[in-house]
Structures are given as C-alpha cells and as structure tokens.
Amino acid sequence: MMLKPFFVCVYVIWLRELRKFLRERSRLVAMLGQPLLYLLIMGQGLRAIFTIDVPGFDYLSFMYPGIIGMTILFTAMFASVSIIWDREFGVLKEVLVAPVPRSAIAVGKALGGSTTAVLQGTILLILAPFVGISLSLVAVLQLIPLMFLLAFAITSLGTLVAARTETMEGFHMIMNFIIMPLFMLSGAFFPIGSAPDWMQPLMKANPVAYGVDAFRNIFFAGSPALDFMVYYPLSYDVLVLAVFSSITVLLGMQAFRKVD
C-alpha cells in the first residue's frame, strides 16, 4: 500500500547522493590518492620480499583487488556517515516529516552509497595494466555487479550502525573499531589460507574478505596461481555477500522506523 512512496523516497535519496558526488569532483580525485599510495609504496615495497614459489604469482597484482575492496569499503562507509551528519544538521528531518516510509531512507542511502562506491571502484580499474593485469570487457562487466554487491553489503552495515548512533563522536569511534579491522582482515595483503589459525575465523566473518575474494576470482580466472590467491569459489562469495546484505538492510530499515 505504501509501495509507491517507498520507491519514490529511495529514488530521491539515491539521486541526492549521486548529484552531490558528481558535483564534488575534487573528492573523486582525492579518493584516488589513497589507493595509489598503497599500490605504489606498499605494493612496490613488499613485492620484492613477497616472492613465493608459486608460478604466476605477483604480489602487486595480488594486492590490487584488495585495494579496490579497500576503496569500496572506505567510500561506502563514508557515504553512511553522512546519515549522522544529516540528522545532526537537519537535512534528514525534511524526509522524516514527508509522507514516505522511513525505512526507505535506509535503502536509499545504501543504494546511493553503493553507486558512488562502484563509480570510484570502476575508475580504479584503469590501473589494471599498470599492475600487470589485462582486463577483458567481460571481466569488467562481471566486476561491476560484484563491486556493487560488496558496496551494498557495507553501506547497509554502515546505515544500520548510523541509525543507532546519535553523535559524530560515536561514529568516529565505531569507524576505528569497525573499518580498520574490516580492512586489515580483508585478505587484501595476505591470503586467508596463509593467515595464522586464530586469525582465520575473523577473516571468514568479514564481508569485505568475500568481496576481495570475488574480485580475485575474476581477475585471476586464467592464472596458474588462482588456487593460491582465492579461498572460495565465486558462487560462495556471492551467496555470502547477498545473505549478509539482505539481513543488514532489513535490520537498517527496521532501525529507521524508530528514528525520530
């Protein structure tokens, strides 16, 4: 019965995110700085000592999908923070007083944040030749929905957290306790299989790890080192991310029903 207002609200919030993102091109460029630093400094620096006797393995190209995952993680979380900002400075009140279901805010925010994160991730694909990966158009077309899936999982999580957080200070704390561990334990720098036993369960509970693993499944599909670099089959990565996003987005919608 509230179906049309629901989708209208999702669309409005998504559109608002996208317009602001496209308007701030400086942010787009600034967000590229960090992945470049990681690839140039960390990647190049570690490449020399990270030589393993696995044919077809190269550390820099191994790390590259992880850096795309990192960019998506950071962009998507950044988009979720804006909910708290909006609430604090009133923009959200305009939506709360409109005749639309509040749960749509969670979905709109998650979709908006995911879209911007995917745009950001897609731009990073330009760097593939520089890290020794040749990408086919088919691979790009497979990567985009996978990036979206990871981004949606993260923005749903961020939105859920933001709905329950009252202040910016609270969010900063959560960011430090959530984002950095999610990043470190994503398998971006080392394969899950070679991590110590105590760490492996943590990595298996990390949605970002499934995103990075999914990217590697595409990037290294034809590589002899594929089995060393990926941990799960692609279908399993997709399944875990889909289930995780569904649950978090539903919880986020629920949380927004109670926001005032």
Add this chain to the structure above:
Amino acid sequence: MKWDEGRALIKVQNLTKTYKSTVAVRDISFSVSSGEFFGFLGPNGAGKTTTIKILATLLRPTSGTVILNGYDVVRQAADVRRSIGMVFQDPSLDDRLTAVENMELHGMLYGMPRRLMKDEINMLLELVDLSDRQNDLVRSFSGGMKRRLEIARGLLHQPSVLFLDEPTVGLDPQTRNHIWEYISEVRTSRGATVFLTTHYMEEAEGCHRVGIVDHGRLVALDTPNALKRAVGKDVLTIRTSDPATAVTVIQRELNINPDLDGETITLSGLDDGEALLVRLVATVPGITAIGVPKPTLEDVFLKLTGRDIRDEPASAVERMRTRHRSVSRRGRH
C-alpha cells in the same frame, strides 16, 4: 470563547508530553481554524517546539489527542504529513544542492506531478524573491535567503497548514522584518493557515490569535488586542508638579500604593481605571499629565507569568543548538 469548533483545522485535546524527567507540554487544549494565522508565544524551553513536533507527527504524545485536517496524528500519520508544510527551527536544507534541486526533491517526496511541480516552484521562488538565485548552491545563501527558501519549500505541496518554528530566530532585525513580510505575503496570496511559534512579542502582535505558553502550560489564548485589554485597563501614569505630595495624597485618599519612578507615578493593579481617573483629578493637586499606557504583549506575559519574557535565560538545549549552528556553519565552508 467565541470559537467555531466546526471549522477547526487543528484540534488539540489535553495534550501532554513527558521526556524522561521533564514535562515539556502539560495538558494543552486548543483549536486552530482554517485560514487562521495562529501564534504560540513563549520563552525558550516553554514547549513550543515539542508541541509543533507532535502536531507534525515527529513526536508521539504521552497523552491527549491531536486531530489535524480530520486525521489523527498518531494513527493517520501519513495523511497528516501530506496536509502539512514544515519550517524547522534549525535549518534543514541540503546546502550542497541548488535552490531548485532542494525544491524538486521535496516535490518528488510529496508525489507531485512533474508539470505542476515545475510551475509551483517557479511561482514560489518568485514569491520569495529567489528566482535569480535558483540555480546557485544553497551553501552560498545568507541566513535570510535560506529561511525564505525553506518557507517556499514548505508550501510547495500545497499543504493545508504551514508550521513555522521560530522562523526568524538567529537572523538580524532587518532580515527578520523581511522574513516577516514574506510570511504575510505567502499567507495572503496562498490563503494558507499558518501556525507559528516565536519568542518575539512583535511577531505575535501580527497573528490573529496568540497562545501564550510557559513551562509547558497554555496560560492564555486570544487575539492580541483582547489579551492586551485584559491587562491594559488597570494601569495609569500621572505627572505632577510635586510627586512626593501626590504619592501621600493617593495613599491616604484613594488607598492605593503607587510606584514613583523619577517624575512619573504609576498606578497599577486597578479594578476600574476609568472611574479612578475622575477621582484622581479631583483629589491630587497639580497634575500636569495623565497617561493610559498602551499595554504590549510583554505586559500580558509579565502579568500572566510574573516574569519578563526577555529575562528568561536560554535553556541548555537552546544554547547547544545555537552553538551547534555556528559550528556547522564553519564546518561546511
């Protein structure tokens, strides 16, 4: 009360709102009729924002009922929301979007047909004199321009009632007057019912009826003139050539304790000022001037609450809000 209940657009009955430890609104009842310009006057922390938020479905009442445009604010929230436009006390524009974009997103949220929305946006931006800035980012707007845009936005979906919570707070006096003119203008040109809160007396003067709120209670409700008449007739001031003697005479002959302030003697708390006027002239020697001071809503507030509205210290929440606003402004540039 000479009140036509049948035409009531807003009907509030025994409304109470309790936060954890504070009773913000205590057992308030009143009605607002269609087309009325209704004001809530009271100091910071009186419960004005809380009341408006309940009327706008943003807060649930602890007890009592509110019917707006025939809909119950708790059970028919979506219908109530369609019936109202809202200008919040704190800015709620997206300042990284343009004026038109802010308007369009609003129109879409209210499900307006595209063509109608475009026409209305043009007309309303014209009305608040923002047509030439319509494609500028809101972050470049002054405080007064933002307020005008919010007023235009609140009217876009053609609501039955426009709520304005302290629409001129934080603006300089000149801008305040301007905003005030715009509100009058949209009110007359759109025929909208306006419910406004303020702690400025001058603003309440312009309303059809004013409710005076204090500590969550509605202590009076009437037209500004009727409110003033109620306190006005019992004050007189006189000047004489010999004030000291006059005071003694008044005390002895009329059994009244006047206040002496410089040359001026003030008699207040009188039962019947007019009758007294005659006796005063007959008994007090050397009267040079008699004044029947025009009471203001300030006097009404003073009489009803025993306090001066201007002396009221800002509540903690209010102070925080003000600080917040200045922080946000700095943070966004």
